Amino acid sequence: MSSRPTSHTFKDNAAKAIQDGGVPRALKNVRQNFIDKRVKAVEALPEFEALRESAKEIKNHTLEHLDLYLERYEQKVKESGGHVHFAVDAAEARAIVLDICRKAGARTVTKGKSMITEEIGLNAHLEANGVVPVETDLGEYIIQLRGEAPSHIIAPAVHLTKDQIEADFRRVHTNLDPKRDLTEKTSLLTEARTMLREKFLVADVGITGANFLIAETGTSVIVTNEGNGDLTQLLPRVHVVVASIEKVVPTLEDTSQILRVLARSATGQEMSVYTTLSTGPRRATDVDGPEEYHVVLLDNGRSAMLGTEFQDMLRCIRCAACMNHCPVYHQIGGHAYGWIYPGPMGSVLTPSLIGVDKAGHLPNASTFCGRCESVCPMKIPLPKMMRHWREREFERNLNPAVARYGLGFWAFFAKKPWLYRLSTRLAAKSMKLLGRNKGSFQSLPGAGAWTQYRDFAVPEGETFQAKWKKRAAK
Amino acid sequence: MPRPEPGAKLRVALFATCLVDIVRPSIGFAAAKLLEQAGCVVEVPAQTCCGQPAFNSGDRRTTQELALQMIEAFEGYDYVVVPSGSCGGMIAKHYPELFADDPGLSGRAEKLASKTFELVSFLTDILGVMKVEASHKGSCTYHDSCSGLRELGIKSQPRRLLGTVDGLDLVEMKDSEVCCGFGGTFAVKYGPISDQIVSEKCANIEASGAKTLLAGDLGCLLNMAGKLSRMGSEIEVRHVAEVLADMANEPAIGKAGEKTA
Amino acid sequence: MTSRDTIFASIRRSLAVKGDERIRASIAEDRLDRSPKGVIPARAQLDAAGKLRLFVEKAEGVQATVARVASAKDVPGEVARYLRDNNLPAALRMGDDPRLSAMPWKETSIDVEKGRSHGLDLSAISHAESAIAETGTLALVSGHENPTTLNFLPDNHIVVLHAADLVSDLETIWQRIRKKFGKGEMPRTVNFITGPSRSGDIEQTILLGAHGPRALHIVVVEG
Numbered sequence: 001m002s003s004r005p006t007s008h009t010f011k012d013n014a015a016k017a018i019q020d021g022g023v024p025r026a027l028k029n030v031r032q033n034f035i036d037k038r039v040k041a042v043e044a045l046p047e048f049e050a051l052r053e054s055a056k057e058i059k060n061h062t063l064e065h066l067d068l069y070l071e072r073y074e075q076k077v078k079e080s081g082g083h084v085h086f087a088v089d090a091a092e093a094r095a096i097v098l099d100i101c102r103k104a105g106a107r108t109v110t111k112g113k114s115m116i117t118e119e120i121g122l123n124a125h126l127e128a129n130g131v132v133p134v135e136t137d138l139g140e141y142i143i144q145l146r147g148e149a150p151s152h153i154i155a156p157a158v159h160l161t162k163d164q165i166e167a168d169f170r171r172v173h174t175n176l177d178p179k180r181d182l183t184e185k186t187s188l189l190t191e192a193r194t195m196l197r198e199k200f201l202v203a204d205v206g207i208t209g210a211n212f213l214i215a216e217t218g219t220s221v222i223v224t225n226e227g228n229g230d231l232t233q234l235l236p237r238v239h240v241v242v243a244s245i246e247k248v249v250p251t252l253e254d255t256s257q258i259l260r261v262l263a264r265s266a267t268g269q270e271m272s273v274y275t276t277l278s279t280g281p282r283r284a285t286d287v288d289g290p291e292e293y294h295v296v297l298l299d300n301g302r303s304a305m306l307g308t309e310f311q312d313m314l315r316c317i318r319c320a321a322c323m324n325h326c327p328v329y330h331q332i333g334g335h336a337y338g339w340i341y342p343g344p345m346g347s348v349l350t351p352s353l354i355g356v357d358k359a360g361h362l363p364n365a366s367t368f369c370g371r372c373e374s375v376c377p378m379k380i381p382l383p384k385m386m387r388h389w390r391e392r393e394f395e396r397n398l399n400p401a402v403a404r405y406g407l408g409f410w411a412f413f414a415k416k417p418w419l420y421r422l423s424t425r426l427a428a429k430s431m432k433l434l435g436r437n438k439g440s441f442q443s444l445p446g447a448g449a450w451t452q453y454r455d456f457a458v459p460e461g462e463t464f465q466a467k468w469k470k471r472a473a474k
Numbered sequence: 475m476p477r478p479e480p481g482a483k484l485r486v487a488l489f490a491t492c493l494v495d496i497v498r499p500s501i502g503f504a505a506a507k508l509l510e511q512a513g514c515v516v517e518v519p520a521q522t523c524c525g526q527p528a529f530n531s532g533d534r535r536t537t538q539e540l541a542l543q544m545i546e547a548f549e550g551y552d553y554v555v556v557p558s559g560s561c562g563g564m565i566a567k568h569y570p571e572l573f574a575d576d577p578g579l580s581g582r583a584e585k586l587a588s589k590t591f592e593l594v595s596f597l598t599d600i601l602g603v604m605k606v607e608a609s610h611k612g613s614c615t616y617h618d619s620c621s622g623l624r625e626l627g628i629k630s631q632p633r634r635l636l637g638t639v640d641g642l643d644l645v646e647m648k649d650s651e652v653c654c655g656f657g658g659t660f661a662v663k664y665g666p667i668s669d670q671i672v673s674e675k676c677a678n679i680e681a682s683g684a685k686t687l688l689a690g691d692l693g694c695l696l697n698m699a700g701k702l703s704r705m706g707s708e709i710e711v712r713h714v715a716e717v718l719a720d721m722a723n724e725p726a727i728g729k730a731g732e733k734t735a
Numbered sequence: 736m737t738s739r740d741t742i743f744a745s746i747r748r749s750l751a752v753k754g755d756e757r758i759r760a761s762i763a764e765d766r767l768d769r770s771p772k773g774v775i776p777a778r779a780q781l782d783a784a785g786k787l788r789l790f791v792e793k794a795e796g797v798q799a800t801v802a803r804v805a806s807a808k809d810v811p812g813e814v815a816r817y818l819r820d821n822n823l824p825a826a827l828r829m830g831d832d833p834r835l836s837a838m839p840w841k842e843t844s845i846d847v848e849k850g851r852s853h854g855l856d857l858s859a860i861s862h863a864e865s866a867i868a869e870t871g872t873l874a875l876v877s878g879h880e881n882p883t884t885l886n887f888l889p890d891n892h893i894v895v896l897h898a899a900d901l902v903s904d905l906e907t908i909w910q911r912i913r914k915k916f917g918k919g920e921m922p923r924t925v926n927f928i929t930g931p932s933r934s935g936d937i938e939q940t941i942l943l944g945a946h947g948p949r950a951l952h953i954v955v956v957e958g
């Protein structure tokens with residue numbers, strides 16, 4: 001997936017999603033759910049706004065001292081008996097993970113839900129090298145069966161209906177009775193639980209992501225609801241954490257500040273079911289837990305975002321509130337964005353990670369309605385950063401020529417008030433004439449992109465400034 | 475910002491916005507009437523565009539040039555009032571950002587920003603207007619345009635004033651805070667997506683049962699009116715100022731016909 | 736240059752760090768040292784009875800069940816009742832937590848097996864290290880006393896909580912952990928558990944018992 005982004009064909013992807021109709025339909029059923037639950041959770045906590053501010057300040061502080069906290073984190077992991085690996089880019093991270101799997105003699109690895117392993121395209125790499133990765137989060141498991149990428153960062157299969165999932169289970173779980181009853185959603189869940197339980201028990205390596213890395217203690221934190229992440233890191237002999245460098249936070253206290261806004265923003269829960277802190281491998285007093293504990297720290301362009309207008313994006317905690325509230329995401333779903341990070345956070349992050357030349361559409365495909373920023377627990381100014389991308393594209397001349405000329409044409413007049421007044425008077429008058437007796441144009445020369453979908457109101461005929469002058473002269 | 479002294483005649487510059495200037499001057503006159511009723515002296519300095527289209531297209535240079543033109547034309551007044559949350563927000567929130575690195579201009583941009591207001595919130599929050607002299611038959615529903623709502627906090631103000639319009643029955647649509655899909659150039663650059671969003675918006679408008687749709691931004695109004703018209707809907711679309719000023723006698727946006735009495 | 740060096744160099748370049756870093760380093764040191772608390776919700780700043788009331792309300796709100804018993808010796812009886820009422824076999828897996836071991840299991844017909852789980856147990860019992868009133872969350876730590884596998888593999892997880900171990904918030908737990916394990920040190924695993932396992936991945940309908948326990952039963956020992 002990560003090797004072949006399709007963000008450059010965003011327009012076609014989106015049009016296809018809309019034509020199919022399936023994705024917007026599936027989303028329509030669930031999106032209100034996310035929105036309502038979040039509002040309820042936020043309203044139940046008077047300190048929510050103060051916590052948002054606190055969480056933002058913690059991350060800002062951390063990013064300003066990222067090298068120092070990373071060093072401390074690394075030192076503490078080592079002290080607890082774990083291994084730390086640094087990966088400059090996706091290829092290096094994949095190689096490190098594969099190497100760990102090989103040394104462990106792994107045939108099967110289980111995986112907890114992790115956007116970073118999506119980002120580095122880990123599954124395909126493991127498979128190509130004879131290691132079978134098994135996604136264990138229910139949503140990830142479903143899309144793995146379908147050979148798809150996630151369409152949402154916390155609900156990977158949100159674009160699918162129950163019937164589609166049932167069909168996939170019947171197609172893939174061929175050892176089960178074909179006449180079994182799968183009408184209830186719970187029977188689908190139970191089936192997946194049974195299938196995956198076997199995998200958990202035989203896996204040689206477990207790979208998870210991390211929601212936080214705590215510098216103070218060298219701890220990795222995962223936040224989940226299903227418990228699959230815990231089984232993934234608990235049962236195999238080797239646990240590998242793959243996380244990006246900006247996941248680090250200074251202290252346990254800092255972690256709990258951000259935890260309070262994370263689940264509420266994501267699913268409307270006050271706490272997710274499982275928040276698990278892991279520090280190093282099995283100890284002498286343990287009777288379970290992994291014998292080896294590895295952390296792969298991925299940069300992949302993030303260190304270069306520091307100190308730029310995109311630094312704020314590194315506060316992101318991947319809660320998905322921005323896409324849950326995005327009118328564009330609602331209509332086209334996650335796949336249209338063409339890479340693993342959809343919605344507003346993807347529109348800012350994807351150009352940083354795969355290049356604005358490939359992902360140039362994403363920061364443009366926003367109405368700047370600002371709803372994402374208003375719900376982002378980390379107060380990331382997403383529209384502002386999309387605008388920064390547009391500025392970079394403009395400077396580099398990456399915009400479509402038509403957009404540039406249209407805008408330049410307008411600006412040419414707008415910069416000269418006398419010329420503007422003259423030409424707008426003419427335009428308003430001639431449009432009025434053209435639209436005589438009609439209230440709206442069904443089509444208008446030069447405005448086809450507008451009138452393809454909606455009418456255009458016929459102007460009143462005289463400009464406001466001209467009319468005002470007449471009134472004043474009276 | 476403190477309220478002005480009672481009795482003081484405020485010199486208010488009306489920035490009509492380029493869309494109102496060209497497409498629907500009635501909104502400008504409605505705004506002027508409301509301001510004059512509230513005791514302001516209204517002037518209309520020579521004006522073009524606040525620069526928002528350029529700003530949102532990443533053309534910072536042009537934006538700065540247009541912003542400077544605005545600053546020069548408008549900085550001499552007590553207040554600048556705009557019948558649009560998005561153009562008002564452009565001046566009040568983004569001008570300072572534009573010149574943050576320019577010590578010569580940042581002060582002037584800040585100053586203009588601090589005295590620029592969207593029309594309805596200016597009436598209520600600054601002038602303390604509690605009611606309007608207007609009547610309007612039938613039910614209306616109000617769409618919260620995004621910039622006004624999220625950049626300027628405009629939500630209760632128009633509803634409060636609409637509540638004092640004689641005969642007006644305000645009904646809420648589902649998701650009044652959700653974007654209409656206009657987004658300036660977005661509507662033409664990403665037509666199919668914009669169309670989906672506005673279709674959903676219009677379905678909610680229709681479902682509200684209201685006869686009239688109101689909002690505070692002509693861009694959004696043109697988008698929604700255009701879609702409603704394409705759908706063959708009977709719903710009338712107007713800027714909120716037209717109703718508040720008791721000037722809803724022009725044909726509604728996108729409707730043909732003689733003036734109604 | 737190793738990748739590690741490359742990444743650190745890139746971070747420092749982006750942050751424009753050069754020359755004397757003592758002040759920067761001391762700022763970070765200071766935060767690690769002092770671990771400032773931030774915003775603590777007022778909700779759970781209550782007396783003991785209030786905390787317990789809130790804990791029960793919050794835990795039940797996330798589909799855990801809660802029973803309250805007067806003293807530790809009443810736990811086996813309550814567990815036996817729970818297993819019976821839920822049609823579960825009278826069998827239980829537990830670690831060697833001395834508090835659990837000291838309970839009069841012999842007075843019940845429950846078959847107790849000690850040690851970690853390998854996935855074949857229907858029910859297990861653990862002793863909580865602590866719990867958080869603010870969100871109805873249990874805190875468990877790994878070790879042979881309460882092996883982590885017991886928290887996830889069995890279908891039914893029973894957790895004993897001493898009311899005296901119930902605290903208002905996560906921040907108090909951090910203090911307890913520091914006191915017990917030392918500043919900057921952690922047990923291998925700390926599990927915060929808020930209700931039984933669930934998934935919303937099928938059309939966002941919340942279903943219990945995804946991969947972890949389908950049921951979470953909390954026995955609060957008040958005495």
Ligand code: SF4
Pocket residue numbers: 315316317318319320321322323344345372375376377378379380382
């Ligand atoms: S940008 Fe904000 S809202 Fe979106 S995923 Fe990141 S933290 Fe959540």
